[in-house]
Amino acid sequence: MSSGTGAKLLQPLGDIDPMQRVRSWLGFSMTNFLARFLTIALIMCAMVHFGPTADAAERQFGLFSVDSEHPEAIHMDGALDAGSALNFRRALNAAPDARILVLNSPGGLVQMGLLIADDVHLRKMATLIPAGSTCASACAFIFLAGAERRADGQLGVHQVSNDVGDLESAQLSIADIIEVLNRFQTPIDVLTIMFKTPANDMHFFSPSEVALYGINRSAGATPAAGPPTPVNETPSVSSLPTYKPATAEAAAPATPSVASLPTPDLSTLEAYTRRPTRMALYSGLDFNGQDIESVRVGEASQCARRCFEIGSECKAFTYNADTRITRGPNCFLKTGSGAMDGNVMAISGLLLNRAEKDPAPFSMGIIDPREGMIEDIDLPGRDLSPRAHPTAKTGPQCRLACITNDQCQAFTFIKRKKECWLKSSVGEARYKPGMVSGGKKLATFSPMSVIALE
Missing domain, CATH: 3.50.4.10 (Hepatocyte Growth Factor)
Structure with a gap:
C-alpha cells in the first residue's frame, strides 16, 4: 500500500488527463462536460460580442503602428531614428482621431524626440507607458509632452549626449530641452534628476518617485503656465505642482x-x-x-x-x-x-x-487541493525546519503554506497534533493513519x- 500510494503521489501532473480528473470529480461524461462549456460559451456570446480571432490589420510607419480597428491609439515601439518624426506625421494622417500615444522605446535621436513631443503637445494627446514597457532617454521627452500621461512601465532620464563634442552645441541642445520641457510643465525635480544623471547612465523613476514628483497627470490637472523655475533652484516638495488622478x-x-x-x-x-x-x-x-x-x-x-x-x-x-x-x-x-x-x-x-x-x-508548482492531498500518508524526514509551521493548523492551511514557500516541495499534516511540516523534497511515502501529505507538481x-x- 505504501509503494502504491507513493507512486500516485509522485506521478507527474502532465501524465494525468485534466479532463479525466474533472470527469472523475464532477461525475459526468465527456459529452456532458463539453455541453457545459458550450452552454458557458453561448451565454458569453449573448452577453458580449466576440471580436475577430485574427489580429486586426495594422499599418506600420517606421516605429509607429496604427490598428484600423482601434484608431484612437498610435503605438511606438523601437529606437528613434532620422525618419521617426516624419513617420509619426504619417501615422497621424492614417489615424487623424488618435488621442493616445503608447510608448515603448529605449530613446534615440534627441531632435526626433523633441519634434514628436511638440506634435503630441500641440494635439493635446495622452501618453502611456504600459506595464512591461520602457520609455527612456529621448522617448521621455515625448512622454512628458502628454496632456494626460501615465507611467505604468519604466520611465528613464539622463543628460543629453553630444556627438559633436563642442560646448556651444551642447549648451544649445540643453537650452532647447529646458524650453520644451518647461512648456510641458515638467516637474522641476524631474529636470534636476535628468541633468544630474550622467549621459552614460540612466535614472529610472520608481513608483514612489512617480507619485512624489507628480509625473503622472490626469485630464484637467495641468497647472497654469507660469515663468519657468531656474534649474539651479530646488524648491521644496510642498511647492511643486501636483497632479492628482481622478478618484475611482x-x-x-x-x-x-x-x-x-x-x-x-x-x-x-x-x-x-x-x-x-x-x-x-x-x-x-x-x-x-x-x-x-x-x-x-x-x-x-x-x-x-x-x-x-x-x-x-x-x-x-x-x-x-x-x-x-x-x-x-x-x-x-x-x-x-x-x-x-x-x-x-x-x-x-x-x-x-x-x-x-x-x-x-x-509554469508553477502546484498541490491540487483535491487530487494532490493524500490521506493516511506520511512523508518522514526532510523537514525545512526543526519546528512545525507556526500558523498552519489545518490540512488546507498546510497545503497553502507549502505552495507559498519556494523551498517547500512537499508537506505532511498531523491531524491529531494539528502540526504542519514542510519538506524540502517528497522522499519515501509510507502509510500512516491520521496524516495527510502532498507533493508539488510542475504545471504550465x-x-x-x-x-x-x-
Missing part, C-alpha cells in the same frame, strides 16, 4: 456594463487603460485573495457578468465548478489575480485592457481562450 468614485460609472464602458466621465487615458477589451479564461487555475465580493451564481458566465457590472474595480474572477457544492458562494470577484493556485475545479477569468498584452504561458498554464469583449 468620480470617474467610474455607477452601474457599468460591457455595453456602457467607457462613459463620458472617463478621460481619454482612463478609458483606454480601464476599459476591459478582452478576457483571458483559464481552466484549473485558482486566483486567491484580493476579493471584492463573493456570490452564488449558476454558471461561470454569470460570474463574469457580475464582474462587468461592478465596474473598473473588478479585474478578475474565479468560479468554483464543483456541482457537489450546493450552498455558499461559488463566484469570487477580485481586484487582480492575486496568489495563483492550481485547482481542477476552478474556472478563472482575467480582464485585460488595450494597453495590456495577452498573457503568456507560465495558458489561457484556454482569450475572448474579445467589443
Whole structure:
C-alpha cells in the first residue's frame, strides 16, 4: 500500500488527463462536460460580442503602428531614428482621431524626440507607458509632452549626449530641452534628476518617485503656465505642482456594463487603460485573495457578468465548478489575480485592457487541493525546519503554506497534533493513519481562450 500510494503521489501532473480528473470529480461524461462549456460559451456570446480571432490589420510607419480597428491609439515601439518624426506625421494622417500615444522605446535621436513631443503637445494627446514597457532617454521627452500621461512601465532620464563634442552645441541642445520641457510643465525635480544623471547612465523613476514628483497627470490637472523655475533652484516638495488622478468614485460609472464602458466621465487615458477589451479564461487555475465580493451564481458566465457590472474595480474572477457544492458562494470577484493556485475545479477569468498584452504561458508548482492531498500518508524526514509551521493548523492551511514557500516541495499534516511540516523534497511515502501529505507538481498554464469583449 505504501509503494502504491507513493507512486500516485509522485506521478507527474502532465501524465494525468485534466479532463479525466474533472470527469472523475464532477461525475459526468465527456459529452456532458463539453455541453457545459458550450452552454458557458453561448451565454458569453449573448452577453458580449466576440471580436475577430485574427489580429486586426495594422499599418506600420517606421516605429509607429496604427490598428484600423482601434484608431484612437498610435503605438511606438523601437529606437528613434532620422525618419521617426516624419513617420509619426504619417501615422497621424492614417489615424487623424488618435488621442493616445503608447510608448515603448529605449530613446534615440534627441531632435526626433523633441519634434514628436511638440506634435503630441500641440494635439493635446495622452501618453502611456504600459506595464512591461520602457520609455527612456529621448522617448521621455515625448512622454512628458502628454496632456494626460501615465507611467505604468519604466520611465528613464539622463543628460543629453553630444556627438559633436563642442560646448556651444551642447549648451544649445540643453537650452532647447529646458524650453520644451518647461512648456510641458515638467516637474522641476524631474529636470534636476535628468541633468544630474550622467549621459552614460540612466535614472529610472520608481513608483514612489512617480507619485512624489507628480509625473503622472490626469485630464484637467495641468497647472497654469507660469515663468519657468531656474534649474539651479530646488524648491521644496510642498511647492511643486501636483497632479492628482481622478478618484475611482468620480470617474467610474455607477452601474457599468460591457455595453456602457467607457462613459463620458472617463478621460481619454482612463478609458483606454480601464476599459476591459478582452478576457483571458483559464481552466484549473485558482486566483486567491484580493476579493471584492463573493456570490452564488449558476454558471461561470454569470460570474463574469457580475464582474462587468461592478465596474473598473473588478479585474478578475474565479468560479468554483464543483456541482457537489450546493450552498455558499461559488463566484469570487477580485481586484487582480492575486496568489495563483492550481485547482481542477476552478474556472478563472482575467480582464485585460488595450494597453495590456495577452498573457503568456507560465509554469508553477502546484498541490491540487483535491487530487494532490493524500490521506493516511506520511512523508518522514526532510523537514525545512526543526519546528512545525507556526500558523498552519489545518490540512488546507498546510497545503497553502507549502505552495507559498519556494523551498517547500512537499508537506505532511498531523491531524491529531494539528502540526504542519514542510519538506524540502517528497522522499519515501509510507502509510500512516491520521496524516495527510502532498507533493508539488510542475504545471504550465495558458489561457484556454482569450475572448474579445467589443
